[in-house]
Amino acid sequence: MRTKLPNSNVSTDKDFTIKLDAVLFQQIAEGNKDAFRILYEQTYQSIYVYLLSIVQNKEEAEDLLQETFIRVRLYVDRYSDQGKPLAWMFTIARNLAYMRLRELKKKSFQEFETIQDMIGFSVIQNVEDRIVLEGAFQVLNDEERSIVLLHAVSGMKHKEIASILNKPLSTVLSKYNRAIKKLNQELSNNGKE
């Protein structure tokens, strides 16, 4: 269910780019649950898919999603308006994900591998959807997968993805093109089998 504030500060342009501004964050800092819900609904899928592309496990990604948003809620008043709130949120998510991966590897390499094998695609009912997502996890590397899935889920422009991932635009474009090509190839091969 989507909640809309009377004067919603979240707008999306025709390309569905997520736009957040300081006023929304201020409302969240003041404890406005509706404002936080708006932020959550606009961003949780993007952050979730980004986490999933790193940790490659559904349950871990869900935990990290909660951890990310809890920190956003707790530290929103300390976020300085530098014009990139989304990048700030993704940085938190990324760091949490890599910290978690390190912990898992330290714990037990075998357990780490087992966790990575259980991505959790079984919840996807649609066969074609599942095949495409499985393909993305099988043939793409971390960067390619993040870029493609962020573009698919959030509709972010490549320039925005480059800003979030702190990479040059040309790198994002190039990796995106390659990733689509690889996915196409993989899906064609699967279709032939």
Place this chain on the structure above:
Amino acid sequence: MQEKQILDHAKQAVNAMAPDCFDAIWEKASHADAKDYPIPKVTQTSKSRWKVSAFIGTMITIAACIAVFLGLSRYQQVTIYSTITLDINPSICICVNRNSEVLSMEGFNSDGEAIINNLKNAKHRKLNEVVTEMITSIADKGYFKDEIENSVLISVDAENTQVAQNFITELSEDISLVMEQRHISGNIISQQLTNVDTEVDKLAEKLHISKGKATLVKEISECDKKLSEETLANMKINELVTTAEAKHLNINKKNIQSKNSGSDITKNTKKPAVTNIPKSSKAPTSTKAPTATPKPEKSDREDTKGNDKKHTHKKNETRKHKNDEEQPQTTSAPEETVAPTSTPEATDDVNDAKPTKGPRPGRDPRPAPHPNPHRPRDGYPN
């Protein structure tokens, strides 16, 4: 599967997996202490730092062992292996080494130089990355007009056909993806150049254009003496391609359809694939051709009814611009019309210097092919 379908399926898949745990988050955050949830910063631990140091030490040792061969490697790094020219309106030449890393770039016009100046740290970057960034910049600066079909001419000068074809294939794909993302319709024309044709080099220098464009200019002017090289050099790539096709020069063209461009679909229904390479180029690629194209060869006409001829491929490892000396391989059945392969640009952008298009359907069937396909025939417009 098309790109849009892939993205849609991926989005639906993620939507099915992504949990909506807002209430749990709000609840936890409302009672959480910030000390329990610090903002994470990823730093290296001492253990991993040691491992990195050991790794670096090992690599340095290995590098020292192979230092004897560095001279040869260095030579290969700085030696120009291939030259790629892009002509849109900006005209840019890129030199790459054996590893497809950019060594240098040059603009043949002020627009090209402006584009190059905007590229940051292009040297030693991968060719496809630089070209992607370049085309993106060109699109952002409005060089691709919305109403006019856009053309990108890729000319590759490489040591052999296979290398050239690889460049053409990869760059065509990179450029077409950028155009599709920007909703730009157009054509990507590709050709392989030879480095032995000094005439083209002289022409390029004389007309202050790229070697790729000079190649096209030379082919057209040899076909039709009424068109001066200076006139052709001043034409845009769109116009040159239209003129070349009007002269029945086969152009290796890949059509990019932008779904949201608003352009007339009927204009873009021309076959993107051609069966033969231009006289002076090697086997082109036509990655999205609706019909399979054999290794292209010289100028053979494309059937305007849509039945592309399948010509035998004549091996010609060294490019020559001796159009008149080569004979067509096929003895295809007479065509019913003589209308040249028309392009939207021909309809829209014909200027006085351009030849008129071929006769419309209804004309008498074309006679049997003449040994010299470029010789003006009776009744044919020039």
